[in-house]
Each structure stands twice: as C-alpha cells, then as structure tokens.
Amino acid sequence: MGGKGKxxxxxxxxxxxxxxxxxxxxAKQANIERSARLEQGLSQITDIFGGHPSDATMLDxxxxxxxxxxxxxxxxxxxxxxxxxxxxxxxxxxDDATKSWVDVGSSLAGGYTWGSLPSSGGAQQYGIWDSSxxxxxxxxxxxDLAQRQIxxxxxxxxMVGGFENTMYDxxxxxxxxxxxxxxxxxxxxxxxxxxxxxxxxxxxxxxxxNTSVAQLAKQDELNRAQIASQADTQxxxxxxxxxxYQQQAIxxxxxxxxxxxxxxxxxxxxxxxxxxxxxxxxxxxxxxPIAVGTANLAGALTSPYNFSMAQGNTTTTPIKNxxxxxxxxxxx
Amino acid sequence: MCDPLVGGLIxxxxxxxxxxxxxxxxxAVIDAQNNANAQWVAYQTQIHQEQTAEExxxxxxxxxxxxxxxxxxxxxxxxxxQQTEQQRLNNLYLAPGPQTHDxxxxxxxxxxxxxxDPTSISGSDLAKQVSAASSQARxxxxxxxxxxxxxxxxxxxxxxxxIRFAQGGNQxxxxxxxxxxxxxxxxxxxxVEPEHFTIGPGTQSFADISKTLGGLAGSLIGSGISxxxx
Numbered sequence: 026m027g028g029k030g031k032x033x034x035x036x037x038x039x040x041x042x043x044x045x046x047x048x049x050x051x052a053k054q055a056n057i058e059r060s061a062r063l064e065q066g067l068s069q070i071t072d073i074f075g076g077h078p079s080d081a082t083m084l085d086x087x088x089x090x091x092x093x094x095x096x097x098x099x100x101x102x103x104x105x106x107x108x109x110x111x112x113x114x115x116x117x118x119x120d121d122a123t124k125s126w127v128d129v130g131s132s133l134a135g136g137y138t139w140g141s142l143p144s145s146g147g148a149q150q151y152g153i154w155d156s157s158x159x160x161x162x163x164x165x166x167x168x169d170l171a172q173r174q175i176x177x178x179x180x181x182x183x184m185v186g187g188f189e190n191t192m193y194d195x196x197x198x199x200x201x202x203x204x205x206x207x208x209x210x211x212x213x214x215x216x217x218x219x220x221x222x223x224x225x226x227x228x229x230x231x232x233x234x235n236t237s238v239a240q241l242a243k244q245d246e247l248n249r250a251q252i253a254s255q256a257d258t259q260x261x262x263x264x265x266x267x268x269x270y271q272q273q274a275i276x277x278x279x280x281x282x283x284x285x286x287x288x289x290x291x292x293x294x295x296x297x298x299x300x301x302x303x304x305x306x307x308x309x310x311x312x313x314p315i316a317v318g319t320a321n322l323a324g325a326l327t328s329p330y331n332f333s334m335a336q337g338n339t340t341t342t343p344i345k346n347x348x349x350x351x352x353x354x355x356x357x
Numbered sequence: 358m359c360d361p362l363v364g365g366l367i368x369x370x371x372x373x374x375x376x377x378x379x380x381x382x383x384x385a386v387i388d389a390q391n392n393a394n395a396q397w398v399a400y401q402t403q404i405h406q407e408q409t410a411e412e413x414x415x416x417x418x419x420x421x422x423x424x425x426x427x428x429x430x431x432x433x434x435x436x437x438x439q440q441t442e443q444q445r446l447n448n449l450y451l452a453p454g455p456q457t458h459d460x461x462x463x464x465x466x467x468x469x470x471x472x473x474d475p476t477s478i479s480g481s482d483l484a485k486q487v488s489a490a491s492s493q494a495r496x497x498x499x500x501x502x503x504x505x506x507x508x509x510x511x512x513x514x515x516x517x518x519x520i521r522f523a524q525g526g527n528q529x530x531x532x533x534x535x536x537x538x539x540x541x542x543x544x545x546x547x548x549v550e551p552e553h554f555t556i557g558p559g560t561q562s563f564a565d566i567s568k569t570l571g572g573l574a575g576s577l578i579g580s581g582i583s584x585x586x587x
Binding site for chain 1: 389400446449450451453454455457458460466467468469470471482483486487489490491493494495497498501505509510511512513515516519520523527528530531534535538539541542545546548549550551552553554555557
C-alpha cells in the first residue's frame with residue numbers, strides 16, 4: 026500500500042500498513058504449512074491403517090540434516106513475497122544482490138526437494154516440496170523433517186502395510202480354532218451316545234438309526250456354520266474397531282492442527298496493528314487563505330467606516346458593520 | 358511608515374504564493390492517497406481472487422471425494438460387495454476348519470456297528486438320509502451366508518459401506534477444514550487497511566500563515582484605497 030511521489034511534509038501509517046501486510050503474509054504462509062501438514066498427516070494415517078501400494082517407495086530423507094540446509098538469499102526467508110514458483114518445479118527465492126531467482130531447494134529422490142520456508146512469524150521452518158512444487162510437509166528443524174514418512178509412486182491395487190486382510194483372517198481362524206474342537210468333541214460324544222442308545226434298543230441297523238444319524242450329521246454341519254458365522258461377525262467387530270482407531274488418530278491430527286487458534290492469533294495481530302488515522306482535510310480548504318483576503322478586501326471597499334481609519338484609527342481591524350458577518354466565505 | 362497599499366500588495370502576493378504552495382502540497386498528498394487507495398484495491402482484489410481460486414479448488418476436491426464415495430456405495434457397488442461376501446461366507450461356513458465328517462461319504466457319519474454299505478438296504482437308506490440332511494444343512498448355511506452378507510460380517514455390506522462412507526468423509530472433512538482455515542486467513546488479509554496520508558503540521562502552518570497574510574493584505578489594500586480616495 027505504499028503511496029510514493031508525495032511532496033511536502035506529510036504523515037502516513039505506512040509502517041503500520043507494511044507490518045499488517047507482513048503479518049497477513051506470515052499468517053497465509055502458516056496456513057499453507059498447516060494445510061500441508063494436515064494433508065500429509067491424513068496420508069500417513071491412511072498409510073498406517075490401510076497400507077500403501079505394493080510398488081510405492083518411501084522417500085529417502087537421510088540427506089536432510091542440520092548441517093546441509095540449502096542456502097537462501099539474504100532477507101528472502103523473512104519475506105514471503107520473495108519466494109516464488111510455488112506452482113511448479115523447485116521453489117525459488119529472489120536474490121536482490123544478483124537481481125534473479127535462485128533455487129532454494131536441495132534435491133531429494135523422486136523429484137522432491139527440501140529447504141527453508143518463508144517466514145510464518147515464528148522460528149525458521151523447513152519443508153519438503155514434491156516435483157510439482159507443492160509443499161508436502163513442514164517441521165521446525167531439519168532433524169524433525171527427516172523423521173517424516175512419505176510414500177510416493179506406486180500404481181498397484183495391492184496394498185501392503187497397514188492392517189491387512191491376513192490379520193483379520195488370523196483373528197477369525199483363532200476364534201474358530203477355539204470353538205471348533207469343542208463342537209467336534211460334542212459331536213463325537215453325541216454320536217457315541219446315539220450309538221449306545223440304538224445298540225441297547227437293538228435298532229442300530231434300523232431306519233430310525235439312519236434318520237437319527239442323518240439328523241446328527243445335519244446338526245453338526247449347522248453348528249459348525251454357526252460357529253463360523255459368529256467368528257466372522259467378531260472379525261467384523263475387530264475391523265470396525267480398527268476403523269474407530271483410525272478416526273481417533275484423525276481426530277488427534279485435527280486437534281493438533283486446530284485452525285481456529287492459529288487464525289485468531291493472526292487476526293488479532295493484524296487488528297491490533299490498525300491505527301486511528303486522521304482524515305484528510307477537505308479539498309475546499311486549500312483556497313481559504315485567498316478567500317479570506319478577497320472578502321476582507323471587498324469588505325474594506327464597501328464599508329462606510331473606512332473613513333474612520335483614514336482619520337487616525339490605527340487598528341488594522343476595521344470596525345465591523347453588524348450586517349457584514351465575519352467576512353470568511355471559504356470553508357476552514 | 359510605508360504605504361498600506363504597497364504593504365497590502367506584498368502581503369497579498371505572499372498570501373497567493375503561500376496558498377499555491379499549500380495547495381500544491383495538498384494536491385500531492387491527495388495524489389498519494391489516491392495511489393495508495395488504488396494499490397489497496399489491487400491488493401484486496403488479488404487476495405479475493407486467490408481465495409476464490411483456492412476455495413473452488415478445495416470445494417472441487419471435496420466434491421470429487423463425495424462423488425467417489427457415492428460411486429462406492431451405489432446400488433451396483435453395494436450388490437457387488439454383498440455378492441462377493443456371500444460367496445466368501447458360504448465357503449467359510451461350509452468348511453470353517455478340519456472336517457468332523459465328510460458329508461459326501463456316508464461311512465464318515467455311520468455309527469459304530471451300523472452298516473454303511475450303500476449296496477445294502479440299510480446302507481442305501483442311510484446314504485439317502487445323510488445326503489438329504491446334508492442338502493438341507495447346506496441350504497440353510499447358504500441362506501445364513503446370504504443374510505449375513507448384507508449385514509455385519511467382516512466384509513459384509515453392513516460393515517463395508519459405513520467404512521467407505523467414513524473414508525470418503527475423511528477426505529471431505531480435510532478439504533472442509535482447509536477451506537475453513539483458508540477463509541480465516543483471508544479475513545486476516547482483508548483487515549490490512551489502505552495507507553492513509555495526512556497533511557503534516559508544516560504544510561498546515563504554511564497555510565495558516567498564508568491565510569493571515571491574505572487577511573492582512575485585504576485590510577491593508579482596503580485601507581490604502583480608502584486613503585487614496587480620501
């Protein structure tokens with residue numbers, strides 16, 4: 026907002042406006058970083074719980090260390106506007122010394138880069154950009170940044186990692202392994218008892234025996250199916266539980282990256298910086314001095330009391346005609 | 358004592374010069390203010406356009422997630438989930454573990470001392486009855502698998518569809534959260550006020566002096582003219 030080319034003694038709120046713009050830019054940068062962390066956080070949670078494509082690659086961040094922070098032009102880190110090319114390629118900053126844009130990112134695998142971020146009002150932050158120049162995540166130190174887990178690439182439908190189906194199969198099988206032997210034992214006992222009962226009744230080779238044996242076999246199959254059904258329903262409960270855990274992790278992510286607190290802080294910073302600025306004088310006041318002179322001249326010419334001045338009245342203020350008014354016609 | 362008319366003319370000249378100087382300074386201030394206002398309007402327009410673009414982008418991503426979710430819970434997708442699960446459950450229920458008996462072999466269910474020879478009358482009857490019982494059991498098991506595939510089995514529709522809604526909702530919530538934060542940041546940017554210029558005390562003093570000189574010039578010239586007429 027800096028109006029230039031003004032002359033003469035004037036006062037402005039230029040410094041305050043510059044500060045407001047700086048704080049607004051920092052708030053915006055902080056929001057960009059927050060959005061990146063939020064997206065990365067959700068992606069990480071999804072990876073942890075749902076896995077990632079089997080042919081994806083984890084980004085090697087071993088090159089990110091405190092001793093290898095990419096250099097940036099002096100002053101560029103504290104001014105958001107001096108960073109550019111966010112929409113594509115490696116991030117760049119304006120070097121005022123050479124009057125040119127210079128790369129400020131250090132290369133990582135997969136077209137990723139890392140480096141220092143523009144000021145967001147606090148301590149220096151560091152970030153990772155993808156091959157399109159989009160900020161992927163940020164951290165307060167290179168060492169913290171190096172701890173991030175970022176998977177990239179991968180087009181396979183097969184997901185690995187996370188809670189895979191084999192885990193649910195294992196749970197279901199464990200449930201079956203607990204209940205089925207009991208059912209088997211009870212079936213064996215029931216068949217023995219039926220055998221003894223039919224033998225005692227002399228009906229071992231009768232149609233009644235056949236019917237009873239068939240009913241027992243049918244009951245056995247239904248019981249086993251019922252156990253399998255219950256085991257699978259319990260496995261579904263486990264799957265829902267895992268889903269709840271994922272939602273809890275996401276809720277924690279949102280609690281960590283609460284936008285309200287950060288935005289309110291920025292809003293208050295800008296709002297408190299506002300000044301009560303005096304209004305400009307109306308343009309009509311510019312000609313008030315001339316108007317006063319003209320009125321006085323006209324008044325002097327038409328006043329019947331002018332003669333008194335010529336007769337020895339030395340005061341410069343003529344005796345007023347009650348009908349003459351103040352003589353001031355312009356606005357003050 | 359000099360002639361009041363001459364003094365008036367000198368004062369008038371100084372008043373006009375001072376007035377012009379003050380007017381020039383004030384015009385410069387007005388120009389600077391107009392320039393600052395134009396820059397402020399440009400800034401507000403720029404952040405508005407950026408906010409609108411970002412808002413549209415995020416809204417579109419949320420809309421994409423919603424449409425994707427809608428496809429994943431559509432009747433066709435629901436039927437696919439249910440039928441796949443029905444098949445899986447049917448296989449699971451029929452063979453949940455090592456077989457207690459082979460329902461296709463009558464001998465495996467025959468009691469000790471009971472004939473299971475399908476060529477004998479008793480064995481043939483036993484084989485028929487076991488086969489019929491097994492068939493009935495399988496029908497019931499298939500019905501159970503079908504019913505459970507709609508409900509809360511591991512990958513049943515009652516389990517899978519809510520998960521798909523939750524996953525789609527996570528993406529929509531993410532975009533909504535970012536939109537909310539973007540909007541609050543935009544409001545912060547909107548609070549940046551235009552630069553205000555105001556005439557400094559020097560210019561105002563100059564104008565005041567000029568004003569006084571103008572008054573003095575008027576009086577002196579008037580007095581001079583009167584004296585000349587007299």
